[in-house]
Amino acid sequence: MLIFKPFKGIHMKDTSLSNFPMYSPDKYTEEQIKAKLRNKNPSYIDIIKPTFFKGESPLENRFKKVRKRYEEYINENLLESDPSSIYIYEQTKRNGLTFRGVIGLVDVENFKNNDIKVSERANEQKQEIFSKFLDLTYLQTNPVILSYNSNSKLEVMIDLEIKSKPLINIEDELGITHKLWNVENRLKIAQFKETIENLPSLYLIDGCYRMAGAIAHSDKIKAKNKSKDLLFDNNHYIMSLIVSSQSIKISEYNYLIKSLNGLTKKDFFDKLETHFTINRKGNNPYYPSHKHHISMYYNGEFYGLYIKHEFRNIPEGLGCMDNYLFRKFIVESIFNIQTLKQEKELITYLQGSGDIKGIMDLKAAVDNREYAVGFGFYPANFQDLQTVSDLGKKIPFKSAYIEPNLLLGLLMFDMK
Template structure:
């Protein structure tokens, strides 16, 4: 049975909330980061400021300074501590898209025991760094994103809470609206807890390396602990945002390859023709509007690659995932890329848009000369991700980009 708990959330005081949270630093340019660091207002980027000064000290020491800065914010009375609560979250984009969900704690054991199912591989380097961040700062500042099959009872419970005044409401620099409602009534907490814990399963949609780091951090704490009562220890919980699968937006990740190596054009197409039917599309950008259709851009032209029927659906249901088929029938046999280290050197990933815009972006990157060839995908539907997860299989990393994209520092958990 799943575990879902309230927690004593920490957030900046309302008068500073507008400029406090940020998206992951990877989303910003170096100039944007520098501008944010110059801002004198209390902010999450100010708390993690030491992480940006790479030449000054080892990462471990910089993380210690992050913890120290967080405690300074507490001592300066800039942060508020809530009673044990869960939070209703709503994000509204300029195009009218709305995402809503529930923030609470899910047990590390739920991930380890496969009650929270994980469809995608984790990027180990990111996991290693974030584990050290948790080991030293004891801070979770951005929830992992979990999803579940639509549940009408949860929808009604959330809607009722959202009729009241939110704890806070901000619009970020992208004009995206974020609202948070706090739920701390014991009866309501019990109702949410019971409903969520009776869900058949949860699925990890985003935050794979943060989830893996939380597990590793928990294991380290257990090794050190004298007591075996871990029920109320926050180090064994993962701050999570639960959103219905119907509310998720799943985008594709396209692939860019730096070099063909010794491959000639003729050899490239001969190798591809073993597994794919190839249709030349010309100079007009081609978006693959179906599963098992892949867009290839090479030598100023687009091609449609259609995986031959005898290679679909094998083995088991991983063969229904186009990024898996790409790795199996293109990366390996065509480009001789057989392990993750080689893949990191030669392959880059570009977020798609579920339409022709992502293909045009892919074309522009190749035309700029940094890459020789690119492959565009049709996004993976949640139904396929669910099947893979239920079989305890893993699709390749960087197969999906999922919205909503969350802010760091909106609600925080101190595990100390």
């Protein structure tokens, strides 16, 4: 059974400090990170500053310094803790696109018991590092994202809460607005808890390695404290944002291939024709308008690659993912790439936009002679992720870019 509960969220005391939280460091250039580190104002990056000095000391020592810096922020009255609450989160982009959901704690056992379906494989290196981070800092600063098929009762409850003044209302460096409401009324919490715990199914759509790292941390704590009552031990819960499938956006990743590995154009196209019908588009930029249609840009021209019907949807679940079929019929069949390590040496992944802009970005990269050929995809949808998850399978690497993209440090969970 799903377990969802409130927690005492930690956040900046001055809730107007828009520069306190930040996106994941990999979203910034090296210069942008250096500029943030030079900033003397209170900020989340100041708390995790020791993690950026890789040559200074072992990772464990740097994580201990993060915990120490966090406690200094608490003692300096820069951060505050709420009463036990659940939270409503809303993000609005400049184009008006809005995402919203409910933040609370989910028991790690719900992931281990498959009460929450996981469609992605965790990056083992990131998982191990994050587990060590939790072991030494006891801080969760970015919720994993869980999604469900739209539930009218839960949507109405959220609608009612966001009519009040938000606890936090900031605009970030990208012009995106983030609002946070805390719900501490016991009756309301009980209503949210009951509704969420009775959802037919939940799916992890972002934060796979953090989920796996939190489970590993929990297992270590359990091994050390076998007789302890786990119900009141925060180390066994994961901060989670629960959003409707109607309140997420799934965009594609497009792929750039560095070389044809010695194949001539004729050899390459002959091999493609085994599994694809090829439609020459010439100079007209082509964005695939359907699943099983792939855009290809090669030697200054666009082509439509249409996966032949006899090869679609096989095997069940994975066969609905164009990225899987691309790997099977191009990456493996034509280039003989069998491992993810080999794939990363051949392919660069380019975040798409759900429209022609992503295709033009792909074209520019190939025209700059950085790559031999580019492939653009039609985005997967939530039903695709559900199908793969329900069958107990995992989607291919870099199959979907999912929003909302959350800020680190906007809301934190101290497990101590």
